[in-house]
Amino acid sequence: MIGMARERRLAQIFVEVADSLVEDFDVIDLLHRLSARCVELLDVSAAGILLADAHDELQIIAASDEHTRLLELFALQHDQGPCVECYRTGAARTNIDLRRAEVTTGWPRFAAQARETGYLATHAIPLRLRSRVVGALNLFQTTSHRLGDDDIALAQALADVATIAILQQRTLEQSHVENSQLEYALTSRILIEQVKGVLAERWNTSVDDAFAAFRSYARARHLRLSELATRIIAGDFDTTTIPGPASARPEERHG
Incomplete structure (x- = not known):
């Protein structure tokens, strides 16, 4: 999807999201849709959104598809993987070549399972609002082409939308409410x-x-x-x- 067609689709998606952010909206359904939109817009094979639980461990909350091996791959990241690093630092990890051992030394089990599942590259984008990080967006590719700066910026924009959906503006300054919402989602x-x-x-x-x-x-x-x-x-x-x-x-x- 390139040029004006992609821009029109992007505009439609952000309107769709804005229309969803009404009082008492279904956050789980919205996050599933955002995961699917990442695959559609970014030319990646799979996407998932992970949130930190009360124990500061990442758990899968939504995915672009529900294949067991993909979900197991997301689940692995509660203790290792690029999303863990992304969540801890608040910085994106992009264009990670899963075939290069020197790049994946910190999470060998995750990298091995990702390769077995057929993925060659992965990206981890923080779910953040200002200095607050609540999770990460994980993208997988079955090809080795690099995502450009514009695609990474779009991925971050979609992750930011997901963050706003999770936290909701009216509870940003109420940490006890925020934590209960995260636990409710999980x-x-x-x-x-x-x-x-x-x-x-x-x-x-x-x-x-x-x-x-x-x-x-x-x-x-x-x-x-x-x-x-x-x-x-x-x-x-x-x-x-x-x-x-x-x-x-x-x-x-x-x-």
Whole structure:
């Protein structure tokens, strides 16, 4: 995507984000969309957003897709990887060649698994607002082409939007509220992971397709992903009312 078409799409995306930042918006859904937009705009293969928990460790909160090996790769970064360094320093780590041992000496397990998953390069962009850093945006490439300065600046802009979405302007100076929001987002992610597994098993389909159907149902009815997930896990919601994905076997789709 180049030239005016890319600029128009970029404008559309920022309008989309601005429209989402209403009171009581669904932060998990917004972060998933931002991850997908990174892949669309930056010519990378995958993207994920990681937040620091109460123990100052990074946890995956949203990803451009839900493939297990990719999620495991993100999860590794709670204790090692470029996102950890990025989060600790508040500085971006970009155009990291995962094939060069001298570049990846600090996180050999992460680099080895990334290469096994098919990635050749990675980037870590801080989620920051002024001096406050709450996490990192992780980008992966299956090719070795370098991201230019304009692409890195755009990645940082998208990361900044994610940060604002997480913190919300009205709570920036209320650290106790901010911390509870971060914990709520991380807890919500765990519930949603459980629901994805339940629906994938019920429909005999992939976790990716189950999550897409779950999101589509929630958004069409203006339900928060976390609230719907909580009701499903608690047994207070009949999941047969959620249309199954096209990939589900016919006998499973509404079962």
